[in-house]
Amino acid sequence: MMRTMKIATVTAACWGMLAGAGMWPGMTGSGWAQEELPEGFVAQGLPQAPAAESVEAGKRVYFTKCVWCHGVDGAGDGPGAVRLWPRPRNFNVGTFKIRHTASGQLPLIDVDLFDTVSHGLPGSAMPPWEGILTDQQRRDVLAFVTTQLVEDRSWQDEEFEEFFVLDLESLSPKDATSESIQRGSELVVEKKCIECHGLEGRGDGNAFNLKDDWGFPIQPADWHKCWNFRGSRQDPYNVENIFRTFSTGLNGTPMPSFADNTSVDERWDIANYVNSLCERVMDIAVPEGQVSGDTAQQLADGEALPIDPLTDKPKSNFVIPSKFVEGDLPTEADDERWNLIRRRWIAMGGQITHKPRNFVNRIDDVWVQALYNETHIEFLFRWNDRTKSMQEGEMDWDPTEVNLDDYGVREQTPLGSSFDKDPFHKESIAAKQNRYAVYNDGIAFQFPIKWQELPAPRKPRYFWGDETFPVDITKWTADGTVAVYEGTGWDEDFTEVDFAEEVEVVKAEWSHGRWTVILKRPLKGDYDEVAYLEGGKYIPMVFFAWDGHNGDVGRKMAVSAFYYLVMEPPIPTATYIYPAFIMLGVIIVEGWVLGRRANRRKAGGQV
Amino acid sequence: MTWLKLVEGYMPMQMISELGLSILVFVLVNWALHRSGMGIPKFWAGVGVFVFIQLYLKYRIYPPIPFSVRAIYGTVSACGIFMWVSGSEKEWQEFKRPILNVMDGITNFHQSVRTAMLVVIPLALGGFAYSSFLPSFEEPIELRTVHPAPPATTKVHGKTFVLQVVENPYRVNADGDYDQGYTDARIVEQAMGRLMKDVNDPNYNPWDPNADGYIKYVREGGEIFFQNCHFCHGDNLNGRGLWAYAFNPIPANFTDAGTIAQLQETFVFWRVSKGGIGLPGEGFPWASVMPPWEQHLTVDEIWKVVMFEYWHTGYYPRTWD
Numbered sequence: 001m002m003r004t005m006k007i008a009t010v011t012a013a014c015w016g017m018l019a020g021a022g023m024w025p026g027m028t029g030s031g032w033a034q035e036e037l038p039e040g041f042v043a044q045g046l047p048q049a050p051a052a053e054s055v056e057a058g059k060r061v062y063f064t065k066c067v068w069c070h071g072v073d074g075a076g077d078g079p080g081a082v083r084l085w086p087r088p089r090n091f092n093v094g095t096f097k098i099r100h101t102a103s104g105q106l107p108l109i110d111v112d113l114f115d116t117v118s119h120g121l122p123g124s125a126m127p128p129w130e131g132i133l134t135d136q137q138r139r140d141v142l143a144f145v146t147t148q149l150v151e152d153r154s155w156q157d158e159e160f161e162e163f164f165v166l167d168l169e170s171l172s173p174k175d176a177t178s179e180s181i182q183r184g185s186e187l188v189v190e191k192k193c194i195e196c197h198g199l200e201g202r203g204d205g206n207a208f209n210l211k212d213d214w215g216f217p218i219q220p221a222d223w224h225k226c227w228n229f230r231g232s233r234q235d236p237y238n239v240e241n242i243f244r245t246f247s248t249g250l251n252g253t254p255m256p257s258f259a260d261n262t263s264v265d266e267r268w269d270i271a272n273y274v275n276s277l278c279e280r281v282m283d284i285a286v287p288e289g290q291v292s293g294d295t296a297q298q299l300a301d302g303e304a305l306p307i308d309p310l311t312d313k314p315k316s317n318f319v320i321p322s323k324f325v326e327g328d329l330p331t332e333a334d335d336e337r338w339n340l341i342r343r344r345w346i347a348m349g350g351q352i353t354h355k356p357r358n359f360v361n362r363i364d365d366v367w368v369q370a371l372y373n374e375t376h377i378e379f380l381f382r383w384n385d386r387t388k389s390m391q392e393g394e395m396d397w398d399p400t401e402v403n404l405d406d407y408g409v410r411e412q413t414p415l416g417s418s419f420d421k422d423p424f425h426k427e428s429i430a431a432k433q434n435r436y437a438v439y440n441d442g443i444a445f446q447f448p449i450k451w452q453e454l455p456a457p458r459k460p461r462y463f464w465g466d467e468t469f470p471v472d473i474t475k476w477t478a479d480g481t482v483a484v485y486e487g488t489g490w491d492e493d494f495t496e497v498d499f500a501e502e503v504e505v506v507k508a509e510w511s512h513g514r515w516t517v518i519l520k521r522p523l524k525g526d527y528d529e530v531a532y533l534e535g536g537k538y539i540p541m542v543f544f545a546w547d548g549h550n551g552d553v554g555r556k557m558a559v560s561a562f563y564y565l566v567m568e569p570p571i572p573t574a575t576y577i578y579p580a581f582i583m584l585g586v587i588i589v590e591g592w593v594l595g596r597r598a599n600r601r602k603a604g605g606q607v
Numbered sequence: 608m609t610w611l612k613l614v615e616g617y618m619p620m621q622m623i624s625e626l627g628l629s630i631l632v633f634v635l636v637n638w639a640l641h642r643s644g645m646g647i648p649k650f651w652a653g654v655g656v657f658v659f660i661q662l663y664l665k666y667r668i669y670p671p672i673p674f675s676v677r678a679i680y681g682t683v684s685a686c687g688i689f690m691w692v693s694g695s696e697k698e699w700q701e702f703k704r705p706i707l708n709v710m711d712g713i714t715n716f717h718q719s720v721r722t723a724m725l726v727v728i729p730l731a732l733g734g735f736a737y738s739s740f741l742p743s744f745e746e747p748i749e750l751r752t753v754h755p756a757p758p759a760t761t762k763v764h765g766k767t768f769v770l771q772v773v774e775n776p777y778r779v780n781a782d783g784d785y786d787q788g789y790t791d792a793r794i795v796e797q798a799m800g801r802l803m804k805d806v807n808d809p810n811y812n813p814w815d816p817n818a819d820g821y822i823k824y825v826r827e828g829g830e831i832f833f834q835n836c837h838f839c840h841g842d843n844l845n846g847r848g849l850w851a852y853a854f855n856p857i858p859a860n861f862t863d864a865g866t867i868a869q870l871q872e873t874f875v876f877w878r879v880s881k882g883g884i885g886l887p888g889e890g891f892p893w894a895s896v897m898p899p900w901e902q903h904l905t906v907d908e909i910w911k912v913v914m915f916e917y918w919h920t921g922y923y924p925r926t927w928d
Contacts, residue, residue, distance in 0.1 A: 063814055064919070065843065068833040072814055080833035080842075125849050127842050218864070309669070311852035318746045318855065349850030352838055353898045359838065364853070414834045457749045461884065461893040538747055561855035562894055566744040575740040583733035590725055597710050 007075055037164055038259035040171050040247065040267075041102060044163040047109055047369040050143035058144030061137050066145075073536045074149025076214075077425065083359045083416040085430040086124045087216055091145055094153035095213060095252040097121075098231040102164040103249040103257035107279075113142050115233055122312055123228030135561070147174075166247050166259075171242075173237065173239050174268035176276060178296035184273025185291035187266055193260060196220035196384075201277045202513025206432050207386040215250045215424065217433040220255075222384055222513070225276035225365070227313050231316035234312050237278060237304045243271040262494055270435045277316075280304060283343060283367070285380070289513070305345070314345045314365075320371035320541065322377065322567045329371055329378040332507055338380060343369045346543050348558035353463060354490050356404075356411035359429055361558040362386070363545040366443070372567050377533055378506065378520040381443050389441045389548025390478050399483060400494040402464070404554040411556070428573050436551030441510075443517060444475035444544040446487065447531030447565075459540045462562055463490040472530040476517055478510075478548065484521075484530065490555065505530060538564040622668060626660065628901040633659075653688045662683045751856060752889040754870065763880045763901050763909070770873040771927070775910050777824035778872075788823050790914075791923050813918075828915025831908050839896070844919055854896050861920045872924035875913045880906075 037043060062070075069088035071079035076090035079323065089096070100108040105317060107113055116409055117138045120128035129138060146155055155161065174180055188194055188201075198204035201223035212218045221229060226236040231245045246267055249257030258267065277286065280302030305314040322342045330337050346368055348360035366383040396407050412429050425431055448460045449470050458469070464487035465471030473485045482503050485494035502525065506518035523533040533539060543560040546552035633656065640646050641785035647655070661684075664677050692702040712718035748923040760769050780786035812818060833842075839858035846860035859866050866874055877885075883895025900909055917924055 059717070065814060067814055068829055068837075069842065078833065079830035080837060083834050125837065125842060127847060130841070132843050132845065308852070311847070313852045316852070317854075319744050321744060347851030347853035350838065352850075353896050354902060357898075357903075361850075456886065457891065459893045462896070466893070536742070538744075559853075559896070561853060561896075564747065568744060569742065571741065575737065575742075578740055579733040579736040582736045583729040586729040586732050587725075590728065594710060594721075597707075601711065 019079045024368030038102065038247075038257075040166055040264045041164045041259065042167045044108075044165045044452065046161060046163065046459075047155050050147060052299065054143040055147055056144075057137070058140035058142065059148070061133060061141040062144050062149075065129070065133070066141065070149075070580075072340055074145060079414070080125070081430075082422075082425065082428040083358045084125050084264070084428075085216075085433055086218070087212075087214075087425075087428070088125070089252075090214060091149040092151045093213075094150040097249050097250040097252060098245070099251065100166045100244060101248060102166075102259065104251065105163060105506045106153060108163070108165065109142055109146055109155065110139070110377045113146070114138060117142065120312075121230040122232055122234075123225075123230060126313075128234060153317065166244060168240055168244060170373075171243075171264055173243070174265065174272065176272040177302055178293060178300045180272045181276050181299050182273075182291050182293065182296040183266075184269035184271070184276075185286070185289060185296070187270050188273060189289065191262065191270070193270070194289060197223060197505045197515050198253065200286050200512040200514070201274065201289070202384050202386065204386040210254050212254075216430045218253055219386065222386075223274050223277040224279050224384060226275065226593055227307060228364070232312075234309075236312070237275065238308060239275045242274050243267055246271055246274075276300065276302065278304075279345075281342070282339075313347065314586045316347055317344060317563075318561070318563050319538075320344045320368055320370060320563050321564050322372050322565060324535075324568070324570055325371050325373055327373065329373055329376055329506075329520060330380075330518070333380055333382070333507065333518065341369055341371065343367045343380075343382075344563075346560050346563065348543070348545055349376060349561050351463075351544075351555055351557050351559045351575065353501065354555055356409055356554070356556045358550075358552065358556045358558065359412065360433070360550065362547045362550045363558045366543055366545055366560070368543070370565065370567075372523065372533075373534075375562060376520050377567070378518060379445070381519070382514060383443070383545060384514050385441060385510070385547055386513050387492055387547070387549040388478065388515075389438050391438060391440045391548065399497055400485065402490055402554055409554055434549075436549065439546065439548040439551065440552040441478040441515065441548045442544075442546040442552075443475060444473050445513070446471040446473045446542050446544075447533070448540055449486070449529065449531055450527065451531055452534070454538075454540075459562065461490070462542045462559070464494075465489060467492075470498070472497065474500075474519065474521060475542075475544075476505060476508065476519060477546075478508075480508065482519065486529065497529050499530045530551045533565075533567065535567040535569040536537060538566055541565045618668065626663060628657070629659070630665070633867045641673055648706040649692055649698060653692045653702060653916065657681075657684055657688055701923050711844070712797065749891070749893045751894075752861075753856075753866075754874075755887045755890040757877050758875050761880060764906050766906065768873070768876070770871075773873050773876070774905070775876070775914055777821065777828075777910050777914050779821055779824075781820060783820065787924070787926065790918075793821065794918055794921055794923065813908070824911050825915050825918045827908075828911035829912070831904065831912045832915050832919075835900075836912065844916060856891065856895060858897075861916050861922075864922075867916055867920065867924070868922040869925060871926065872913060872917070875916070875924070879909050879913060892910060 029303050064321060067078055069076075069078045069084065071077040071081065071088075074091035076088040081088050094106055096107040096113065096116075096123070099105070101107055101112070101113045116126075117133075118128060118130040121124045121305045133141070153161065188197070190471065194201075194205055196203070196205045196210065197220045203220040203222040205220060207219055208217070210220065226232055226242075229236065229241065229245070230250070231241050232238075233241055235241065239381065245255070247257060247259045249255050262270070273291075276299035281304075282302065284295065284298050284302055286299075290298070307313065308315040321341055321344075325337050325340070344367070346365050346366045348361060348366060350358035352358065363383055363385060366381055369380040371378050397404060412432065422428070428532065446464065448454060448465070449472050454469065460466055460469035464473060466489050470486050470488045473487050476482045477487065482500060482505050484497040484500040484503060487494055488496055499521075503519060503521040504521050507514070508517045525532070541563045543563070545558045546556075547558070552558070637647060637652060661677065661681055664672065664680055693699040707723065709717050709720050712721050757770055759771070760767050762768070774785045776785075778785055778787060780789035780791050813822045813829065816823075818826065832844075837848055838850055839848040839854065840846055840861065841851065841858070844861040845863075846858040848858060851858050861867050878897075880899065880901045882899035883897035884892050884899055886895060887891040904912070
């Protein structure tokens with residue numbers, strides 16, 4: 001009885017959501033008849049119950065590998081859960097995100113759950129277990145989870161369970177032509193996708209009011225980072241993954257299934273558009289989500305970023321090239337001259353070295369470009385941030401202060417690690433996500449002062465330098481200020497440098513979930529106070545980013561590894577002269593060889 | 608196509624066997640073709656094998672090998688092919704015949720090939736010279752010592768530990784005495800996936816509510832690990848955590864036989880307590896984001912998490928004898 005109620009409630013909630021969003025296709029009654037299957041779906045029977053030995057073997061796998069996050073009872077309340085966002089899944093109610101089955105239905109164990117365990121859920125802490133657990137071990141653990149930990153439903157329950165499966169094999173993807181992409185861009189407005197995912201698809205539409213089925217805050221996906229899509233299956237640019245998620249929805253989240261109010265053809269258009277928004281080698285602007293024919297063509301032609309198979313993220317390159325330009329530096333982000341140079345993808349992790357640690361970094365990457373002229377260097381930073389954060393009122397501390405413990409800026413301590421001690425995990429990081437005091441967004445980069453004198457490979461510490469080798473930190477904050485500090489250690493207060501007066505904020509704009517900040521600073525200042533930038537050298541550089549709505553302030557921030565800025569000098573003339581000489585030499589040798597050969601033949605020699 | 612993937616850690620063996628097998632297949636096919644009178648001309652066979660090896664090295668091998676190494680392999684394979692085609696005077700004549708034909712321009716076709724070669728060779732060499740003269744800024748290679756020599760003593764939370772004599776206070780037998788033999792016998796099985804032998808035996812399952820002593824400390828260590836360490840070192844302790852992609856040096860992979868498996872437990876205790884910032888210069892203390900865990904954990908918590916790492920990976924700490 002209890003179970004029936006629960007299913008009814010869940011189902012009603014799902015339909016209610018659809019109806020509320022004005023997407024309800026007008027279905028009556030409680031069950032689906034075969035002929036009412038949404039387009040592209042086929043009905044399938046219930047799977048067989050797993051063997052008892054498999055369940056037993058799976059239990060051993062579970063209690064070695066999975067229990068730490070998913071908990072003893074599979075309620076998603078293992079010790080890891082308190083500091084994770086997104087949270088580990090609670091298996092008890094049988095709600096799973098990535099499925100080929102219709103909304104509200106259980107997933108296919110040997111396809112959906114098996115792929116989830118094998119490929120992990122990117123953007124969350126769930127890693128790919130392929131290569132760690134054997135195929136059999138993965139099947140065993142699923143046998144255990146689906147029979148022992150899913151309590152409220154059963155794959156063998158003929159009375160209540162049905163499987164309407166998206167038949168992807170019979171639906172070949174539609175080519176991602178500019179027409180398809182353009183139609184998709186119109187459909188995402190019509191189908192109200194943009195209400196949550198934002199006009200330009202950066203997940204900024206309704207970033208703060210969404211909750212999952214358990215009441216924890218949840219964010220809409222950022223379409224520009226397909227490698228973070230939970231269902232990307234280690235194959236992020238594959239449009240079928242998007243088509244599947246869009247067709248079946250994500251159970252347990254506000255993402256509904258669109259199978260009932262879109263045709264298969266429309267779903268391919270939307271999937272093609274969403275896929276085309278995922279970052280490519282070149283930045284492609286989709287202002288306000290308005291996609292003209294030209295833009296659609298650019299989106300269709302965009303070259304995918306190379307993905308690193310070890311991390312399933314875009315490949316990193318630790319050299320940031322900067323090119324020389326004549327005259328004034330660009331004043332806008334759409335200046336043609338930025339195309340002289342490839343943008344670099346800077347991966348950002350949470351700062352977890354010193355307190356207060358940042359266990360959830362909402363900024364996980366920053367795009368950087370740099371150009372320079374005789375006197376100045378200019379950086380173009382772009383990073384996705386669902387919210388523009390500006391602190392209300394004055395800060396209690398001086399901007400040079402770095403130890404903010406006394407002002408109440410502390411890291412989250414793990415309180416109860418199970419629901420017994422902290423029912424509903426109110427004290428967990430996930431529950432507190434949208435309840436932080438709001439500070440300023442910001443970005444900063446550091447160079448070693450007098451980097452020319454560093455004995456290789458020594459560098460100042462990545463975290464604001466050290467006593468022996470201080471750094472200069474250029475920091476922009478969303479209140480519009482830019483400052484330059486001298487840093488001598490992670491817990492040493494900054495010293496302000498008046499070089500800041502010469503640093504110019506050329507542009508700082510937040511638009512549809514993305515910051516664009518252009519900073520210009522002189523190449524040279526006081527040699528003893530700031531880094532003296534020179535061409536043709538590797539200048540170590542570290543990046544820091546703050547998301548004010550994540551409660552980021554002081555040391556609570558996102559941080560990068562060491563990168564190198566290289567201001568590429570103009571190409572020397574020798575580069576053109578030597579190859580010309582070499583070509584001339586080769587031609588002479590060729591003539592000599594052929595001449596000799598001809599002479600020998602004439603002389604009746606060997607042929 | 609999983610079977611097509613290169614197996615991690617076995618790349619050299621796989622490369623040699625795959626290349627060997629392909630050449631064997633080629634030799635057999637070539638022999639059969641010759642028997643049936645449709646043999647591939649010697650010249651094209653030689654060029655084909657060379658190109659195949661180069662393409663194999665460039666596109667099949669992962670992680671990719673640098674051009675300089677491919678050039679060495681290329682020279683070796685060219686020498687091998689040269690020996691093969693010049694095995695006898697007859698074969699050598701057969702091999703150079705197409706080259707001489709082009710040089711002599713015996714037909715119109717050969718003449719046009721000769722003209723094309725006259726243009727293409729200088730252009731190709733000139734282009735190669737240009738690209739090698741063009742200043743390029745590749746990522747510099749910096750070699751870091753992953754396991755530098757530890758100090759004799761380390762001071763954590765005001766207490767001095769002599770690394771040679773200190774013992775993990777939680778590595779205890781049923782009587783509560785330090786006993787590595789006892790805990791080694793209760794470590795998880797050394798196999799793929801490294802799993803517990805019998806989860807139903809209360810002595811083995813850290814999650815048994817009645818678990819006591821060593822196995823309970825393992826669970827406590829695991830709780831600390833999964834609230835602090837997994838962000839970088841990963842849910843399987845293989846160094847592929849949530850943020851592993853952002854950091855350089857990359858987080859240590861404890862499941863690799865080259866990390867904690869070849870270290871003493873006290874070394875790991877020192878590394879965990881002092882973190883990246885506590886490394887000597889050859890370990891690049893400025894670049895590591897490893898926290899000095901004494902700032903976040905108590906001495907007891909550090910010992911427990913170290914023990915958990917051994918338990919979960921199925922390795923035994925090295926001992927002094």
